[in-house]
């Protein structure tokens with residue numbers, strides 16, 4: 102049965118959205134908006150799709166009027182660029198421009214786009230099954246992925262919960278920590294200790310551990326559980342770490358609150374969306390030691406840092422430590438499909454399952470076979486590639502390429518870790534202006550606040566990377582000129 106015929110037997114309410122796009126081939130957008138609810142879905146569903154007939158203007162108008170974008174107003178959105186396709190490290194816009202992607206689709210597309218090995222894994226799996234429920238059933242893609250994950254995870258993280266996204270992986274990690282203590286007879290241990298400047302996702306449990314002041318969720322603060330926040334780690338990645346100076350406040354908070362603490366949660370060595378701050382691995386080592394001394398679980402959120410981005414396979418490897426629970430996502434499927442995972446040690450799994458207790462979490466698309474197959478192929482591709490050398494080279498070229506920016510007046514700091522290059526500015530960027538400028542220079546970046554940064558696919562070539570760093574340099578100089 103074709104996709105289109107199948108649509109005709111869906112409930113009318115679901116077909117309604119389908120009608121709108123189908124009807125556009127024969128109606129103007131205004132007509133469609135007002136009349137589609139009266140159209141018969143059965144007739145519409147028989148027509149073949151003809152998306153090409155929707156003009157670029159109509160397409161963007163539908164987007165503007167009906168689609169919410171990330172962190173964007175529905176009524177006052179920024180202009181959107183439409184992507185027609187993505188290959189290697191390039192995005193081709195509908196307008197015909199081809200831009201180097203310096204974002205890896207928010208840290209995810211580490212192998213670039215349209216990757217033959219991942220396409221093949223997807224096609225092979227699609228031919229068998231795209232999805233079956235995971236309740237009471239299992240499948241080869243899930244066990245294959247679990248085996249690969251356990252093989253590459255820090256030692257001892259052998260229990261894997263496969264879920265929908267990074268935020269959900271964080272929710273599951275928090276549930277595990279709370280359930281662990283509750284079943285040991287400590288139900289009061291339900292709070293988390295974290296550091297300021299963190300970002301862990303947009304769902305409610307995750308929001309509650311994001312930076313409470315500068316984070317993006319301040320509107321919801323009264324609806325969130327109150328956790329404990331230590332200052333952002335003050336010791337930067339390459340700085341000398343002095344325990345009494347740098348870890349003292351964290352230690353005090355941990356000791357003062359330990360009767361109520363289930364876990365510490367942190368992004369290891371690099372805080373991403375909370376400010377692209379790179380901190381000392383020694384700080385992280387100190388946190389691990391304090392958690393051990395005071396019997397508090399350690400959750401590391403490796404959703405952004407995992408799969409080699411910081412130069413080590415996991416951020417925790419810089420500090421040579423192993424968390425009790427680890428969250429991953431983003432690059433897990435090489436950026437092909439949404440998927441997250443929460444990995445736990447046997448000690449955590451046994452505590453969470455004390456007395457045979459279930460973990461009450463089970464999303465509909467848990468361990469989606471298509472995502473699992475692609476994730477397994479992505480891990481194979483990564484581990485068989487010279488990823489470490491590639492990330493090291495990207496880091497070196499980012500350092501060289503961005504070096505000239507440090508002296509520009511509008512620049513506060515330039516920092517590089519692994520395949521992440523950051524220019525911190527003295528003032529917030531004008532998003533619309535800077536995006537247009539970058540696209541003119543053949544580059545796709547998505548700055549935020551005072552941060553202009555890149556974390557390109559690992560397969561990027563030197564000339565392409567130079568296009569990115571040249572564009573970054575040009576726009577900060579242009580910003581500086583504006584300020585004079």
Ligand SMILES: Cc1ncc(COP(=O)(O)O)c(C=O)c1O
Nearest residue numbers: 266267268300301302373404405
């Ligand atoms: C460190 C970290 N944790 C969690 C998340 C949330 O992941 P997702 O957007 O897949 O829900 C992100 C996303 O940017 C992240 O950077």
